[in-house]
Amino acid sequence: MLDPATTALLRAVLDEVCESVSRTETGARTHVASKILEAASRGETSADHLKQVGRQALSQAPTMWR
Template sequence: MPDAEMTALLQAVLDEVCADLPPWDTTTRERVAERLRNLVRSGRSSVDELKRVGGDALIRAPTMWP
């Protein structure tokens, strides 16, 4: 579980990356948040990398097809 500082960083990056999303688009916001959590779990947590991964999650919609 991330500490308070990491949680605040993740929240700030999530808010920044998702700033242009409509408020009702919670599915996309959740997808971005999950990608950010996965990145931190893998041991990587630089601000630049978090923003890059968050941005990638916005433009790469999930698909059911391999």
Template sequence: MPDAEMAALLRAVLDEVCADIAPSDTATRERVAARLSDLVRSGRCSVDELKRVGLNALNSAPTMWR
């Protein structure tokens, strides 16, 4: 479990990356959050890398409209 500072950073990155995603689209937000969490567990967690991985997860999220 991340400490309070890391949890706040993850929330900020998640909110920034998902700013244009409807709050009701929990599947996409969960997918991005999972990728961010995986990155933190791997030990690589610079802000830039978190944002990059979050954006990649967002762009690769499956949608019914593609």
């Protein structure tokens, strides 16, 4: 389980990466969140790196999700 500080960081990164994605676009947001969480679970907790992972995930999301 992640500590509260890491959880807050992941939430902030997700919100920043998905700022142009509607909250109703749950498919895209879930895809990005899962990729960010995967990176964090591997110990990658740099905000810049997580944003990069999130942006890459968003760019690879199927167009119906964007």
